[in-house]
Amino acid sequence: MLLYSTKNKNNQASLQEAVMKGLPDDNGLYMPEHIPQLDPEFIQNLANYSFLDIAHEVCTTLFGDTIPEADLRIILENSMDFPAPVVKLDDQKYVLELFHGPSLAFKDFGARFMAQLMSYFNRGETKELTILVATSGDTGGAVAAGFYKTPGIRVIILYPSGKVSMLQEKQLTTLGHNISALEINGTFDDCQAMVKQAFLDSELTQKIRLSSANSINIARLIPQSFYYFEAYKQLPQSGDPIVFCVPSGNFGNLTAGLLAAKMGLPVHRFIAATNANDVVPVYISDGTYQPRPSLRTLSNAMDVGNPSNFARMLDLYLGTDERSTWNNIKNMVSGYAFDDAETAKVMQLVDQKYQYTLDPHGAVGYLALDAYQQEHPNTRGIILETAHPAKFIDDVEEILGHKIEIPERLAELADREKKADYLEAEYGKLKAWLLEHS
Numbered sequence: 001m002l003l004y005s006t007k008n009k010n011n012q013a014s015l016q017e018a019v020m021k022g023l024p025d026d027n028g029l030y031m032p033e034h035i036p037q038l039d040p041e042f043i044q045n046l047a048n049y050s051f052l053d054i055a056h057e058v059c060t061t062l063f064g065d066t067i068p069e070a071d072l073r074i075i076l077e078n079s080m081d082f083p084a085p086v087v088k089l090d091d092q093k094y095v096l097e098l099f100h101g102p103s104l105a106f107k108d109f110g111a112r113f114m115a116q117l118m119s120y121f122n123r124g125e126t127k128e129l130t131i132l133v134a135t136s137g138d139t140g141g142a143v144a145a146g147f148y149k150t151p152g153i154r155v156i157i158l159y160p161s162g163k164v165s166m167l168q169e170k171q172l173t174t175l176g177h178n179i180s181a182l183e184i185n186g187t188f189d190d191c192q193a194m195v196k197q198a199f200l201d202s203e204l205t206q207k208i209r210l211s212s213a214n215s216i217n218i219a220r221l222i223p224q225s226f227y228y229f230e231a232y233k234q235l236p237q238s239g240d241p242i243v244f245c246v247p248s249g250n251f252g253n254l255t256a257g258l259l260a261a262k263m264g265l266p267v268h269r270f271i272a273a274t275n276a277n278d279v280v281p282v283y284i285s286d287g288t289y290q291p292r293p294s295l296r297t298l299s300n301a302m303d304v305g306n307p308s309n310f311a312r313m314l315d316l317y318l319g320t321d322e323r324s325t326w327n328n329i330k331n332m333v334s335g336y337a338f339d340d341a342e343t344a345k346v347m348q349l350v351d352q353k354y355q356y357t358l359d360p361h362g363a364v365g366y367l368a369l370d371a372y373q374q375e376h377p378n379t380r381g382i383i384l385e386t387a388h389p390a391k392f393i394d395d396v397e398e399i400l401g402h403k404i405e406i407p408e409r410l411a412e413l414a415d416r417e418k419k420a421d422y423l424e425a426e427y428g429k430l431k432a433w434l435l436e437h438s
């Protein structure tokens with residue numbers, strides 16, 4: 001398998017290089033140079049395959065012989081060890097629950113697969129690999145859980161003191177083993193600047209093998225395509241067109257769906273659901289893309305003003321000019337945006353009508369699917385529920401006016417002991433800490 005940079009198709013890389021580097025030097029994004037089709041017979045018989053088999057088939061089709069069959073199986077078994085069930089609301093609306101992993105959000109799929117691939121590509125190295133990550137909350141939890149006990153790799157997470165929720169902090173600071181947390185007396189931007197400076201410090205990188213767990217690593221995108229097939233498989237056959245509705249921020253999840261469609265999944269359409277950060281719905285409606293600073297909302301994991309995967313969406317549907325690219329995207333993706341009041345109201349409605357608890361992100365998805373189905377009634381829609389509602393328990397209980405259930409793996413975190421080293425927001429402090437702990 002070869003990948004290219006979205007900024008320059010001649011800038012190519014192997015899968016190993018793309019995964020270990022994260023980003024090409026020209027600051028584009030890695031994309032597969034060729035997107036192969038799955039065997040049509042496999043798609044017709046999806047119902048006979050397990051989630052693991054589906055993941056295996058997608059990978060072998062995409063990777064070719066890059067990774068030997070037996071090794072790939074182990075990578076997948078270690079990363080795909082929780083289900084992605086589809087729950088029926090009514091004949092038209094279904095929910096794909098992507099929150100059954102350790103951090104209770106869909107990011108677990110990407111983080112775990114990336115950890116396994118990195119560990120695989122790192123085999124044979126005698127020197128430990130150090131992954132440095134700055135997090136504002138969610139990504140760090142998924143990355144920490146994903147790399148937990150991965151041989152040959154340690155993870156150091158920088159997070160802003162007092163600016164992540166109690167449960168998020170516990171997800172970062174209680175694992176131990178190969179996961180260390182650094183509580184920084186500063187903002188998320190300070191954490192990110194410190195990490196960036198570490199990568200540029202050749203004195204440090206000569207001593208320590210550093211890598212990042214970047215959210216736009218291709219290894220996070222690929223496994224997110226698996227569950228579109230898995231969801232399709234679980235829908236009862238009716239012949240009505242199937243649409244996927246994706247609550248979106250950086251649009252990695254939606255881009256993974258587009259990849260699944262390009263590989264042959266018979267999807268009628270994707271619906272991009274956003275909160276007030278609506279640059280992609282605006283692009284879909286009028287063809288202009290105008291990134292802007294993000295706005296803070298109830299569905300805060302989607303508060304993104306310049307979605308990083310937009311370049312990949314353009315690349316997948318590239319036409320002969322800007323207008324034809326826009327038309328290609330419009331033919332495949334609809335866009336809708338909603339505000340916090342609408343989001344809260346529909347959480348109450350779904351709770352009462354279906355006795356189903358949506359989290360704020362999934363609720364934006366419900367709104368968008370409902371808006372689409374008002375105009376296209378003979379469709380069946382699958383909403384991607386990107387996080388467990390208990391992750392946002394304070395908001396959810398206040399909106400619904402009653403208690404909700406907390407999964408055991410989240411509840412038990414509260415009693416675990418936090419272990420983090422406290423550092424001032426100065427690069428020198430991070431460097432000294434890294435050298436002392438290498």
Ligand SMILES: *Cc1c(COP(=O)(O)O)cnc(C)c1O
Nearest residue numbers: 248249250251252253301386387
């Ligand atoms: C990250 C995240 C999103 C946004 O996903 P993208 O792939 O960035 O579009 C949506 N919901 C939740 C709960 C998330 O954590």
